[in-house]
Amino acid sequence: MIHNPTILDIAKALGISKSTVSRALAGAENVKPQTRKAILDMAEKMRYKPNYMARNLTKSRTRIVGVVVPEFINSFFSRVIIRIQNVFEQEGYRVLITQCNESWEVERKNLRLLEEAMVEGILISVTEKGRNSDYYRELAAKGIPIVFFNRAEKGIEASQVLIDDYKWAFFATEHLIGVRRRLGQEKPRIMHFRGPDNIDLSGRRYWGYADALMKHHLSLEDDLTVRVKGTSREDGFMLMKGCIEKGNVPDALFCFSDHLAIGAMLALRQNGIEVPHQVSVMGFSESQSALVTMPALSSVAQPLEEMGETAARLLLERIENPDAGIRRVILDASLNIRGSSNPEFL
Amino acid sequence: MIHNPTILDIAKALGISKSTVSRALAGAENVKPQTRKAILDMAEKMRYKPNYMARNLTKSRTRIVGVVVPEFINSFFSRVIIRIQNVFEQEGYRVLITQCNESWEVERKNLRLLEEAMVEGILISVTEKGRNSDYYRELAAKGIPIVFFNRAEKGIEASQVLIDDYKWAFFATEHLIGVRRRLGQEKPRIMHFRGPDNIDLSGRRYWGYADALMKHHLSLEDDLTVRVKGTSREDGFMLMKGCIEKGNVPDALFCFSDHLAIGAMLALRQNGIEVPHQVSVMGFSESQSALVTMPALSSVAQPLEEMGETAARLLLERIENPDAGIRRVILDASLNIRGSSNPEFL
DNA sequence: TTGAAAGCGCTAACAC
DNA sequence: GTGTTAGCGCTTTCAA
Numbered sequence: 001m002i003h004n005p006t007i008l009d010i011a012k013a014l015g016i017s018k019s020t021v022s023r024a025l026a027g028a029e030n031v032k033p034q035t036r037k038a039i040l041d042m043a044e045k046m047r048y049k050p051n052y053m054a055r056n057l058t059k060s061r062t063r064i065v066g067v068v069v070p071e072f073i074n075s076f077f078s079r080v081i082i083r084i085q086n087v088f089e090q091e092g093y094r095v096l097i098t099q100c101n102e103s104w105e106v107e108r109k110n111l112r113l114l115e116e117a118m119v120e121g122i123l124i125s126v127t128e129k130g131r132n133s134d135y136y137r138e139l140a141a142k143g144i145p146i147v148f149f150n151r152a153e154k155g156i157e158a159s160q161v162l163i164d165d166y167k168w169a170f171f172a173t174e175h176l177i178g179v180r181r182r183l184g185q186e187k188p189r190i191m192h193f194r195g196p197d198n199i200d201l202s203g204r205r206y207w208g209y210a211d212a213l214m215k216h217h218l219s220l221e222d223d224l225t226v227r228v229k230g231t232s233r234e235d236g237f238m239l240m241k242g243c244i245e246k247g248n249v250p251d252a253l254f255c256f257s258d259h260l261a262i263g264a265m266l267a268l269r270q271n272g273i274e275v276p277h278q279v280s281v282m283g284f285s286e287s288q289s290a291l292v293t294m295p296a297l298s299s300v301a302q303p304l305e306e307m308g309e310t311a312a313r314l315l316l317e318r319i320e321n322p323d324a325g326i327r328r329v330i331l332d333a334s335l336n337i338r339g340s341s342n343p344e345f346l
Numbered sequence: 347m348i349h350n351p352t353i354l355d356i357a358k359a360l361g362i363s364k365s366t367v368s369r370a371l372a373g374a375e376n377v378k379p380q381t382r383k384a385i386l387d388m389a390e391k392m393r394y395k396p397n398y399m400a401r402n403l404t405k406s407r408t409r410i411v412g413v414v415v416p417e418f419i420n421s422f423f424s425r426v427i428i429r430i431q432n433v434f435e436q437e438g439y440r441v442l443i444t445q446c447n448e449s450w451e452v453e454r455k456n457l458r459l460l461e462e463a464m465v466e467g468i469l470i471s472v473t474e475k476g477r478n479s480d481y482y483r484e485l486a487a488k489g490i491p492i493v494f495f496n497r498a499e500k501g502i503e504a505s506q507v508l509i510d511d512y513k514w515a516f517f518a519t520e521h522l523i524g525v526r527r528r529l530g531q532e533k534p535r536i537m538h539f540r541g542p543d544n545i546d547l548s549g550r551r552y553w554g555y556a557d558a559l560m561k562h563h564l565s566l567e568d569d570l571t572v573r574v575k576g577t578s579r580e581d582g583f584m585l586m587k588g589c590i591e592k593g594n595v596p597d598a599l600f601c602f603s604d605h606l607a608i609g610a611m612l613a614l615r616q617n618g619i620e621v622p623h624q625v626s627v628m629g630f631s632e633s634q635s636a637l638v639t640m641p642a643l644s645s646v647a648q649p650l651e652e653m654g655e656t657a658a659r660l661l662l663e664r665i666e667n668p669d670a671g672i673r674r675v676i677l678d679a680s681l682n683i684r685g686s687s688n689p690e691f692l
Numbered sequence: 693t694t695g696a697a698a699g700c701g702c703t704a705a706c707a708c
Numbered sequence: 709g710t711g712t713t714a715g716c717g718c719t720t721t722c723a724a
Contacts (some may be wrong), residue, residue, distance in 0.1 A: 354716075362710075362711085363710065363711045365710070365711060365712080366709080366710055366711075369709090369710085375711085376709060377709070377710085378709060378710085381709080383709085400716090402716095403715095403716050403717070403718090404716050405716085406716065496723075624723095687724095692721095
């Protein structure tokens with residue numbers, strides 16, 4: 001590797017001291033305009049690039065923040081991250097992105113990586129609830145500000161940016177009930193594919209579903225709640241296939257995720273069951289594929305950009321002002337009704 | 347921020363010199379086992395974490411590599427990146443990920459960012475051909491090894507990991523011709539949605555298409571090649587809609603990307619034209635959505651994991667041995683034939 | 693307005 | 709085996 005020019009090189013070339021060069025480059029006031037100009041010109045000419053390691057070492061700052069997400073195959077986290085990057089780059093920070101492949105062990109490794117890289121703050125969507133609580137707490141105690149987004153861990157001194165999963169699951173379920181009733185089914189059987197137990201959201205979405213049934217005087221039968229292991233299309237397909245084989249076909253299905261819903265739709269179609277005429281289907285989280293399916297998938301859309309923006313700003317605030325308190329922001333989501341739930345939208 | 351323990355803290359606590367601590371921590375041989383043990387224990391006890399900035403400053407290495415991709419909303423690059431990360435983390439490197447939102451200006455900014463972060467190597471899939479050639483060349487000249495993957499820039503001293511786009515476009519087109527002939531159409535009209543001119547691959551895929559037509563004695567009519575601006579689903583939809591309105595409906599369609607193909611399929615369906623019976627459709631690049639469409643989309647599948655692995659290894663090799671030459675690796679792809687092109691696969 | 697000098701945390705000769 | 713010392717590139721007192 002060729003030697004990069006340093007402030008000393010500039011200083012020598014100009015016959016001045018490196019302190020002055022440092023000051024000029026840092027934009028300090030107390031440098032004679034001529035000297036400053038000479039320095040800036042020379043820096044340009046030599047293609048000087050500051051050495052961040054050295055700069056950060058003296059300042060004992062890194063201007064790096066870390067992001068930890070469960071995965072980024074799906075566009076969900078990618079889109080949030082894009083916004084996070086935008087905000088931080090604008091503010092002169094670098095963003096270290098890590099993903100865990102849905103494994104909490106890898107999440108732990110990633111956190112360690114970020115800690116060693118001396119990030120000044122961490123944005124995280126937790127992979128599996130409860131697993132790394134101790135680590136989050138340790139980092140927080142060490143003074144590294146943390147912001148949870150999308151999936152938070154309870155009892156940690158950290159900010160949170162979430163949507164109200166309970167509420168939107170409730171609305172989604174109500175929508176399904178409404179559609180089926182308009183089709184003349186007074187007591188529709190609304191099924192729910194409940195998310196994995198190790199994800200916090202699963203419970204909240206389930207309770208939204210359950211309470212909506214209650215409100216509308218529908219009984220919460222056991223065989224209407226199906227617990228999933230994974231959240232992939234294949235999982236959804238297999239589960240629905242199983243239900244069909246058992247003769248357990250509902251009038252509507254509300255899924256923990258879009259992928260589950262898409263898989264379920266495929267299974268229904270493969271068995272000659274028509275969506276939405278026979279079964280209305282809803283997902284959650286608005287994947288890229290929601291518009292591609294036939295019929296298009298109804299889903300709960302989360303404000304991804306806003307989530308990224310908010311999380312980034314919250315972290316920034318805490319980094320620049322350590323006295324800033326933690327905050328909890330609940331963002332609004334929306335119901336995107338399409339053909340998979342409502343025949344009128346076909 | 348609380349003061350992190352340094353090797354000096356450990357040394358003082360043990361009443362020895364920091365050099366010895368440094369040696370023990372680095373795993374050097376010439377440290378008395380007892381001393382070593384004491385040091386390691388104390389480090390553990392004090393929760394010592396090495397300061398990478400300082401370490402790298404002295405070694406004038408960073409052990410960071412940078413990745414630059416056009417986008418990561420689609421799973422394509424995300425999957426490649428996952429593998430890249432795996433390889434580098436295993437080797438003790440950190441990976442700085444950046445994405446350009448398909449803008450070459452942002453790509454330039456990202457390259458600058460990586461350069462300033464003093465990455466030891468760069469993995470890049472170029473956003474727009476020709477735009478940042480000068481910068482790639484400058485980085486290469488500076489001694490920063492570069493590996494292009496998926497989309498390369500010509501004339502740069504850098505390794506490349508690609509698939510043979512020409513060949514696979516050729517095969518895809520041949521497949522379409524074969525299917526239509528088996529359906530009794532001796533002279534099928536095979537249409538191509540040609541990718542944007544600012545992407546290198548567009549031309550190569552087009553030539554594969556064109557040569558396949560030639561080989562099978564089909565004429566290359568003007569209205570069979572449609573140039574696209576974007577590569578999104580909407581673009582595909584609008585283009586096909588336009589064709590249909592002009593009465594220009596082909597017997598088969600080969601698209602530059604899966605998204606274009608999916609959009610085109612939607613337009614066909616909306617106009618009551620059946621896929622694949624009336625029109626066979628093929629995409630390229632195997633998006634996540636290919637299996638969700640109805641019928642499932644035939645496509646050229648690229649070996650994403652292998653691409654990531656190979657690119658990472660190539661870069662690693664050049665980082666650890668600056669004398670290692672540049673290499674050009676062509677990976678194999680495959681044709682995934684599904685219902686959108688061949689009625690037998692419905 | 694500028695320079696000299698110390699120091700950020702660590703590594704690596706070079707001594708002993 | 710271990711300690712001493714210099715230095716990586718930069719910022720920041722403190723003097724001048």
